Amino acid sequence: MYHLVAQDIDEKLRYKLLSGSVVPRPVGWITTQNTENDIINLAPFSFTSGAGQKMPLLSIAILRKEDYSIKDSARNLLDVPEAVMNVVSKSQIKEMNATAALVGPDVSEIELAGIETIDSHTVSVPGVKDSLIRLEMKVYQYIPIKDHENRIITDMFIFEVTDYHLDESIYDEDKGYIKYENLEPVARLAGNLFTDIGVPYVLKRPL
Numbered sequence: 001m002y003h004l005v006a007q008d009i010d011e012k013l014r015y016k017l018l019s020g021s022v023v024p025r026p027v028g029w030i031t032t033q034n035t036e037n038d039i040i041n042l043a044p045f046s047f048t049s050g051a052g053q054k055m056p057l058l059s060i061a062i063l064r065k066e067d068y069s070i071k072d073s074a075r076n077l078l079d080v081p082e083a084v085m086n087v088v089s090k091s092q093i094k095e096m097n098a099t100a101a102l103v104g105p106d107v108s109e110i111e112l113a114g115i116e117t118i119d120s121h122t123v124s125v126p127g128v129k130d131s132l133i134r135l136e137m138k139v140y141q142y143i144p145i146k147d148h149e150n151r152i153i154t155d156m157f158i159f160e161v162t163d164y165h166l167d168e169s170i171y172d173e174d175k176g177y178i179k180y181e182n183l184e185p186v187a188r189l190a191g192n193l194f195t196d197i198g199v200p201y202v203l204k205r206p207l
Contacts, residue, residue: 016190019046024187024195028060029086029096031117032076033125034105040117040126042099042109043073044088046188056161057140058085061154072105074155081139083159084120084127090184090196092130122162132170132183136163 006014019025028048032041047061062074077083088096098113110117117126120136127134137159145154170183180200187195 019188020190023189024197025049025189027088027096027186027188028058029088029099029128029131030060030073031084031086031110031125031127032073033080033082034072034076035079037106039106039108040110041072041076041105042086042113042115042128043071044096044100045073048085051158055140058135058137058159058161059156060085060159061145061156064153064155068151068153070152070155074157075105077139077155077157078142080124081142082123082125083137083139084123084125085135085137085159085161086128086131087133087135087183088186089132090186092128093186093194096186120163121165127165132167133178134165135161136165137161 004013004017009017025046026048028045030043030045032043033039034041045060045062047063049059051057051059062071064070095113095115099109099115101109101112103109103112109115116129118129118134119126120134123136123138127136139157140160141158143156143158144152145156147153166178170179171177172179180197185197187197189195
């Protein structure tokens, strides 16, 4: 078995090993608002996870750019602490990828990818109309993560979900669960690799 000490390998390899090991990861496709030009931004982030049970919390880590500057979505969230997390289905993969383009803050990824939005119920930021699941969220906690030289390398946001929007095709109201075979969620691997969830199976915890 290979044994690599993190401090002995370069940054690029450390990231490749981390993103290739912690898989599959859900894609947090979030809409945020730029107050300077009133543009709604839409961008995908794969360092996304649930963060609470007693409260409906979700975490998204937005990595800083190579020069340690903040990304548009993170800046937007600090100005307007609201967002919508749009779950990406397989049918949306091309649109999602288009919104990952490196564009300036004055360019709307929504217009770039030809995406239609829909107004939210509680937050001011709209969601992606075609997404089968939309989670309206407010920033619950912001955590600037710093490296050993005290430079911010990640803007970590913990969101509290305020509203769930679930398409009838993927939600069983009687049982209260999501029909994944209809949702067809997309997951991120490493590099340019994405995957489907495959065939779910049941594994009960031991008593």
